[in-house]
Amino acid sequence: VDTTQLLKGVLDLAVLAVVRDEDGYGYDIVRRLREAGLDDVADASVYGTLRRLFAAGALSSYVEPSEEGPHRKYYAVTRHGTDMLERGTKTWGEFADVLDGLLGANRKEAA
């Protein structure tokens, strides 16, 4: 299974989770996602997701000056974003259980 396909459905949740841990700017969020194990995550996808979550009111943003290079735009999770993350976590848990069940049964049959 192509992980980039799987990622499409849950990137929102992953980004929200990372930002909830700590406010972050684009490049930083990409790096943290990769460090968490999502090696294939694309910069452009993360950036687009940040924009969409921001437009939906799940994220707020503020600009911090940095000593080296241009200013950085930091993102923070809003109240609405927290709600979204909670609901998403529940949905993901149920979905993962169903799929684990299916795959578990399948594994038993194969064995």
Place this chain on the structure above:
Amino acid sequence: MTTTMSDEATDRTAAQRYVEEVGQHLAGLPDDERAEVVDDLRAHVQEVADADERPLEEVLGSPAEFAAELLAAAGLEPAVGLGRAAPRFARARQLVTSVNEHRWTGAVRSFVPELLPAWWVLRGYIAVVAISLMTEGDGRAVARLPFPTIFGSVVVGVPVAIGAIVASVRLGRRPSLSRRWKLLDVALAIALVAVVFNVRHEASRTYVYAPTTYDEFGRLNQGNGDAGYLNGLSQDGVPITNLYVYDADGKLLAGVLVYDQDGRPVVVGDAVDPNTGMVVTHAPVFDANGAPIPNLYPQDQRVQDDPYGTGTTSVSSGEPVPPPAVVVPRTTTTTSPTTTTAPATTTTTTTKAPAPN
């Protein structure tokens, strides 16, 4: 960071160039939004360039791919490959998407394949009928419908139509027709609907009369030249070009004013003798105020020698048209009127119609 100052400078320009190229592929976005995205990306891409030794294209993909991925993740329309033309069609594509996602669209879409074979048959037939109508012009091809005619012949037309239908169905069954052909097919269907509606519209128009007007000679002019049979008086479809009034003694009356049931002056409109085909000119008669008297009969008519040479002259020339020889039935009344009080042509002072009551 072990890069020298000059290396860093090149990296910086590479990052700038990359971001600008991405910006070009984001032409589908509104200008302010695009500027904001490009601005944000500058910092991001610069950091990628600083952290990674490899060229940016290798790390992030091509600018076009980057832009497409960004738009997809942001839930915006992909503008890849459309360049600057994208904003103009952005709304249209949004509309198409919303129609595509409507639940009725699914129902229609599953029903359309059932109808397609019928359309293929119809389309083959229409192609032949269209050729027949285009090549034969005057109403003959229409008169033969529903049988198509080719070279004016149904015997040729019907086999050709059958052949066209077979070809059309075969073409329709071919699985991989290009998008362009499919569009052409849809266009043909739309054109057909338009033609059918237009024909219905034309059919309802035939009975609309043009407003009644008087021409420069005061002749009643109903309708335009296309509807010649509506113009002036006619009897059993033959235009009336003049009126002759006889009294009970068989005497031809001159200077008779004729009105219809509504008190409107009765005017003959046709200036061509339907029997001879000759151009007949009406010498206009004016009342004392200079207004034409269009309903004074019989009119002074002359067969014009050179109808187009003199233009619109007020004086007729040529041979006078004689009154027809008629036999007037004798009435049995003993006291027939002996005098008439028709207004003299030159002394008429009014053209007022009699009160209709």
